[in-house]
Amino acid sequence: MPSPETLGDVLRARIEKDGPISVEDWMAACLGDPQYGYYMTRDPLGRRGDFTTAPEISQMFGELLGFWAVVVWQQMHMPKRLNLVELGPGRGTLMADALRAAAGVPGFLDAVQVHLVETSPVLQSRQRETLQSVRPTVMWHADVDALPDGPMIVLANEFLDALPVRQYVHQQGTWHHRAVTWADGAFKFVATGSADPDRIPAPFRTAAEGAIYEDSPAVRAVTENLAGRLSAERGAALFIDYGHTVGGLGETLQAVSRHGYANPLAAPGDVDLTAHVDFAALKACARKAGAAVWGPLTQAALFQRLGIDERAATLAAAIGTERAGEISAQHQRLTAPDAMGHLFKALAITHPGQPAPPSFETPIPMRDR
């Protein structure tokens, strides 16, 4: 084969040499290959990119999370040093809006050091531009292991869904690892060696033929790391993402390109790959590591409780009647049940001695899958 020119060439050569690639490794390579990975080579956000995220829809998203962080800091008894962390900060818009909103609160910005966990060099430089004039020091890290110790508040919007999932498929009474192979001129899913049955939760072990079970060791590793830190130090982490609140069977791996769904195997490195977050697994993992767990709430409930209706009214009044419709459309997109309001969920974890973080005081019963 001639020297590889695309990630597809690289992955095909790897399969021909070593056999099928697990779905987990496929997703990791497609998103994070240092030379060809989706996030390594582009800024995918915005109307001209592949997808738009909540902080890019409206400044209200970051501003209200800035207030959330201020109240949590007050609940922590206002430590003089605070690591304000964002995981997967995209263009840096959420952090810029949060810091601007929090700037009026005496002492908060004096305490804050900003830490961004980001693997993409393209997005890192975008974040550098967005945050060049903010007051706190900003530092970048490749993963959560590199974060400094100390009291911290962590924000993560649409970060966990970008972490690789492992897939298992049930065939002829046995659970197998699901992988990607190359056959008849295309990448295809294939069942490989049998999996350790203990990896499959007991209720699913006798699933129907073809059932798929997903698990994300990467999500578990991030959760364990942060929850472990929060069991020892004051602080909180807030994850906002799409996903399910009850664990179950089914494939959620999906590809998005140009604001529409795509084939996850068709153009490796050129389409975004995501998987739904299993909030039930995340909760169990955080609890086991010693943190207190709050929620999940729907994104709509989180932002309504944080005062998005009032903030939207203030912004609409400030920009005048001609453009007030824009704010109302942004508000709708973030909170309407048929837009992002119910699809996206928010889960908080805190140091066990802290009170419920803002908006999480009263649980909302939820059952979905």
Ligand SMILES: C[S@@+](CC[C@H](N)C(=O)[O-])C[C@H]1O[C@@H](n2cnc3c(N)ncnc32)[C@H](O)[C@@H]1O
């Ligand atoms: C879907 S984007 C979300 C961006 C931003 N949070 C927002 O809401 O606009 C995912 C972000 O996570 C980053 N990312 C993906 N995988 C990562 C990893 N393994 N470690 C750190 N950052 C990662 C991407 O580069 C990007 O900044």
